[in-house]
Amino acid sequence: MSRRIIFNLVQVLVVLVFAPLASGVLSRLKEMVQSKRGPSIFQPYRDLWKLFHKDEIISEDSSWIFRFTPYIVFVTPIFVALLIPVLTNYPLFFAFMGDMLGGGFVLSLGGFFATLAAVDTANPYGPMGASRTRMVGFLAEPVFMIVFFTVSFVAGSTIPYIVQEKWVTPLANFFMPSHVLLVLAFLMLVLAEGGRIPVDNPTGHFELAMIDESKSLEYSGRGFALMKWGGYMKMFVLMCIFLNVLVTPWGLAHEQALGAVLVAIPLVLFKVFCFLLVLVVIESSLSKLRLFRISEFLGAAFITSVAAMIAQVFLP
């Protein structure tokens, strides 16, 4: 019992520690594709360190929501990391608290508060970005729903530990049309939710075109560091759900020993690295869509997810 609690905390620690690294590796790889040197892969850590040592300025006219939001944005990915398989393929101590749907709700809670905080200060760019995020969010919502429906339809459960086993037992299940199409649809969702390139440009500094970034414009110092770190962790958690639950459970620890769990860390990081390579290819070969074309991108994701469901229904 106590061992499972420890493993659970190790899982959270992995998310906390390696999420900025994933972001640093991604931006370094992107710069290398553009034949530049790029920042060090440890740059996000330095940014966080610097921001934690700076003064924080909060507008007098802002309410408690503005002050609380960084903590909520920071805590919700950690909370989800307790529920999902990051390192192990067996449920850990807190895993009973929620399934994939629950994890999705907890993640969107952070997004909800970030949106409220952006509106709270009445900075002109904040509400604009917030309303755009909501637009992307409500277009992505039906896709999420169909993905979860299909997952529970195919695997008979929305508990991530049961779902991930389903795709590889037997191995032929890996090639089920519903599985491959679900992976495609969820990949598009990760791009939309993480504010990656066909939907939003994470490196853009032009306020009028910002979607995700503009919500933290008003923050400074520690609040900004927490928002940033929370954003890194949200992306990392989304990647973990995508890679460990929907793609494959390969590389996760099977035995209940600390050694096995520690060995799983580099394997999972390697999987994340492979995914980052795919992400770099996507981000370097596509351009950002115009705002009103986003509905077509997410419409394609919706069609893919429904095709996954229909292909499953069509099987005799």
Next chain:
Amino acid sequence: MSEATNQMLENLNALAGGLFLLAAFGMVATRQARGCLNLFITQSLLLAASAALLGFRHHSEHLYGVAVVNLISKPLVVPWLLRKTSPEEIYTRREVDQVLNIPTALLMALALTILAYFLGVPLSNAVEAEFRGPNVPIGIAGLLLGAFTLTVRREAVPLLLGVLAMENGAFFAGIAIARNLPMLVELAIATDGLIIVFIMGVLTRAVQKHVGTTAVGEMATLKEAGAEPVKEEAVAK
């Protein structure tokens, strides 16, 4: 063959079916003629893959024949013929106005797919259990989506590809039901498709020469040359 291999083959076949369906959706929605052509090539490759997998699964040389004929005629000869016959500038132009906007068209395409389910499942239940699979409903869905492509597109080349996609859908359903089609029929169908492409390509070129555009959707507003002055007189009165 062992049970595991069979299951693997069936899943791979179903996967080809799922991607086939996705390509059909893409052909409804893609704006550019070149994208549409690429999706059609992908769809034909998936059809060939499905035929080869079913042939391997059921030890049928005829299905291998279908796969080979498909592999040669559609992904290779059709684009080549199109390039020979129809004007080059078609491929670079975007089709800005479709009959419906893209999300609406996609939703209607979804409704058609669900209709295909209600048509296809009783049909595949009517045949022996061995022949059941995702091919029949997905093929019917491909057929309907091809017909839908015909109704929403207004450019000549995507319209032609819609006709060919209908044929692809019919083939996709056909290879699961009629496993021992004589080679002659396959070859006849393949040549038929090529002749359609050739005629439509030449027609497209002629239309472009006379009218100056290949957006055939706009040609509904064309008037006969003789009718024009009569109308003006009527207006003058």
